[in-house]
Amino acid sequence: MSLAYFVRRIIFAALALAALMTSAFILVRLTGDPVNLYLPVDASDAAREAMRVRLGLDRSLLAQFLDWAGDMLRLDFGMSLWHNRPAMDVVLEALPNTLALGAIALTLAFLAAIVAGSIAAVNAGGWIDRGINVLSQAAASVPDFWLGLMGVLLFAVTFRLLPTSGFGGPVYWVLPIACLFARPFGTLVQIVRGSMIEALNATFVRTARAKGARSKRVIFVHALRNALLPAVTVTGDLAAQFAGGGGVVEVVFGFPGIGKLLIDGILKRDFAIVQASIFAVAVVIFIINILVDMLYASIDPRVRVE
Amino acid sequence: MTETASELLNEREAANGRFAWFLRALRGDPMAVAATIWLLIVVLAIVADVFSLLGEHRISLKARNLPPFDFSQIWTLWLGADALGRPLLVRLIQAASTTIGIALVTVLTSLVGGTLLGVIAGYFGGFIGNVIMRISDIILGFPTLLVALFGLYLFGPSVLNLILVLAITRMPAYIRVARAETLEARERLFVDAARVFGGGSLWILRMHILPSVAPTMLTLASVNLAMVMLFESGLSYLGLGIQPPAVSWGLMVAQGQGYLSTAWWLGFFPGLAVMLTTMSFNLLANWFRIVNDPSQHWRLVSRRR
Amino acid sequence: MALLEIKNLQVSFDTAAGRILALNGVSFSLERGEVLALLGESGSGKSVTAAAIMDLITDPPGAINEGTIHFDGTDILPLPQNERRDLCGSRIALIFQDALAALNPVYPVGWQIAETFRIHGRTPAGGINQAVLDLLTAVGIPDPGRRAKQYPHEFSGGMRQRIMIAMAVALEPDIIIADEPTTALDVTIQAQIVDLLDRVRKRSDASMIFITHDLGVVAELADRVAVMYAGRIVETADVVELFEDPRHPYSNGLLASQPRMDSDETELLPIPGSAPNPADLPSGCAFRTRCSRSADICAKTVPALQSMGPGRQVACHFPVVPA
Secondary structure (H helix, E strand, O other): OOHHHHHHHHHHHHHHHHHHHHHHHHHHHHOOOOHHHHOOOOOOHHHHHHHHHHHOOOOOHHHHHHHHHHHHHOOOOOEOOOOOOEHHHHHHHHHHHHHHHHHHHHHHHHHHHHHHHHHHHHOOOOHHHHHHHHHHHHHHHOOHHHHHHHHHHHHHHHOOOOOOOOOOOOHHHHHHHHHHHHHHHHHHHHHHHHHHHHHHOOHHHHHHHHOOOOHHHHHHHHHHHHHHHHHHHHHHHHHHHHHHHOHHHHHHHOOOOHHHHHHHHHHOOOHHHHHHHHHHHHHHHHHHHHHHHHHHHHHOOOOOOO | OHHHHHHHHHHHHHHHHHHHHHHHHHHOOHHHHHHHHHHHHHHHHHHHHHOOOOOOOOOOHHHOOOOOOOOOOOHHHOOOEOOOOOEHHHHHHHHHHHHHHHHHHHHHHHHHHHHHHHHHHHHHOHHHHHHHHHHHHHHHHOOHHHHHHHHHHHHOOOHHHHHHHHHHHHHHHHHHHHHHHHHHHHHOHHHHHHHHOOOOHHHHHHHHHHHHHHHHHHHHHHHHHHHHHHHHHHHHHHOOOOOOOOOOHHHHHHHHHOOOOOOOHHHHHHHHHHHHHHHHHHHHHHHHHHHOOHHHHHHHHOOOO | OOOEEEEEEEEEEEEOOEEEEEEEEEEEEEOOOOEEEEEOOOOOOHHHHHHHHOOOOOOOOEEEEEEEEEEOOEEOOOOOHHHHHHHEOOOEEEEOOOHHHHOOOOOOHHHHHHHHHHHHOOOOHHHHHHHHHHHHHHOOOOOHHHHOOOOHHHOOHHHHHHHHHHHHHOOOOOEEEEEOOOOOOOHHHHHHHHHHHHHHHHHHOOEEEEEEOOHHHHHHHOOEEEEEEOOEEEEEEEHHHHHHOOOOHHHHHHHHOOOOOOOOOOOOOOOOOOOOOOOOOOOOOOOHHHOOOOOHHHHHOOOOOEEOOOOOEEOOOOOOOOO
């Protein structure tokens, strides 16, 4: 793993981020009055004018852009209108919750999918395989917000075992984790099953058998490690999606994470929060991608991170 | 002349054979059969809705939050009624038109746009190709939901914006695949041969590149159909997608949320519809892949397990 | 008694086109210390025979329907799976054609050779490392201490095949089955590998089944030859006898299609047509559609493998008679 690799990754990530933020800046000004992003549609003309001056929209486009770019470089995303605090502070408070939630759900999904996918692959074509297939297809197809509501209906409303929403001790984490677990689990089972079947039919598995290895050794030592490679790649992609995509589930449970913050920011037209959350998510994704590359290189000797 | 005639005959025989084989393979996979049946039901419902065969359904306060499975009522009320007394089954059917219509148009848009851009990037390469690929990389680098949310925030929620935003966020996947397939097809000998015989770029694209790219793109589209439906439902649930008085399954879940403890069916059935439809698309896409992979065929016909 | 005796082996595979018979009554035997070449075109059933001996036929879609495989006096087909596994690697070893695919990409090669020792547990753990290094030296890999820690993709094709051979002979098996071990290699390397195989085999006086379609290698290595066609053995003979006096029209055709050093004939005669589709074999003798000697009876009855002199069997209604 070379320094050049890190430098190249950082440059590309920075360019991507700059491109996204700049196109947002341009789009905001192309699509009409940026004041619309901060105020409700029915705001008064006086309020609009005040906001316009406050945002510096009365100045030239170039001056606005230079100002904005300077703020971005100083990681200053402005004040949140709703929280009345610097937007970045609010975002940094929410970020750890989202990361913990996503990491737990994804790790559980990864482990469960390896077990279920391997069992399905070893019994390929049999009834166990079909059962796991239906279950995983259902998990991959269930809308997470609906799963959340049904979980609330069953465990909070009917049986009163878990809180409906909010934040606090471990009980508040159960339903959100369960909801975020479903889709990655379903997707990964399919991946693991497929790559496991491929690995079990690979010539190197025949070699292991020819050497006298029994089934357990063949499956766990020889096939599984190879079958994990695609699953790790897909888990990395899912992790990137999760960095901002746990959003809907966080809204359902009122879980104070970055997804809820972002969606609330959008619904309440709090542009500083939207900008800051997107920036934070982009940075997290960048780190996740590097971690996945390193993990991949450590389990597949053919890949040398260059 | 006779040669072309016999070729045509062979092609038709092959097509018949393939159709028969599809039917045979479908028999071996009960889940694919179930998926097909569910999708047929959905299609029939949409047709009925489009041709206004469901009749008029006014707000009826007498039927407010009527529970489901009361078969003494008229059939439209068998799945209950919502807070305004509108029959849930009819609402579900109307929502099916919106949800599936939007998913189809979105997938079609990203399929056509992505294939075109990908083929251009792959076939011509150069500066334009690079720009196309860099932009796709950037879009792919961010969570789909995030990009879609941001787009809807900037442009405001409307059906057209929803379709455009979802189509553009899914497009990079098509671009990548189309480009890779084009590069591969371009390398193959028959394209060189076509060039030697003086076919223009357009002719080569139409006759040689597109036919070899198409199958992979269609498989990708079938998988994406399910994904787009889930995204649309999520966005509509959040209030950033389909707006009332229009109705989609995701929006119905949001509207039923407030009645969770008193009228569970309002949120339950639309979500179930999303799940069953998405699952059917996924199952059929899966089955389609197996059918197109000769090394997997025995799974569909073997009777021993 | 023969070390390995295969009788009437029948193996089928289910495919979309229906059930195909990959082996249709294969019988042959292998003596101690003998090198038997299994000769035939691809698809004739050579590799399936090896897979059947090593219990490598995946069921489904494959299945062994009939036949016996006696190894050292015991029919191994009815044995429980674990006992079959114990034979593999220790008493019967297999070398695959494509060493890159046959080595596990994610483990160092030294580890993979050591695994053979560890699975069978006959070598004390402390001695395994040294045994691996000795093996690598024996198969001609320079700097074995460093190379043992490397991964398969870091070796050349010839080196990988040497590692496969080291793995196969680790426990000095009674039988080495080499399934086209040189097909994927450059011509110059091929000769080295054939040489090495011969050397390591002689060292432990093992028997060998050498699967190939290369007549040159057969002439160099084999004591005896079994010619396969469409899932059957059509001729078995001493190697010299087969080359000088092939009896089955197919063996005859194979030899006539090769250039020969010891002959003045300059004309090569290819066998007309191509190998039959295994899902749609001709009735009777599968070779009759390509055979100049075929008559009505060839379409009606399958010719049985019949003895024609010591160690010689031919399955043909109208065998070639020596001139």
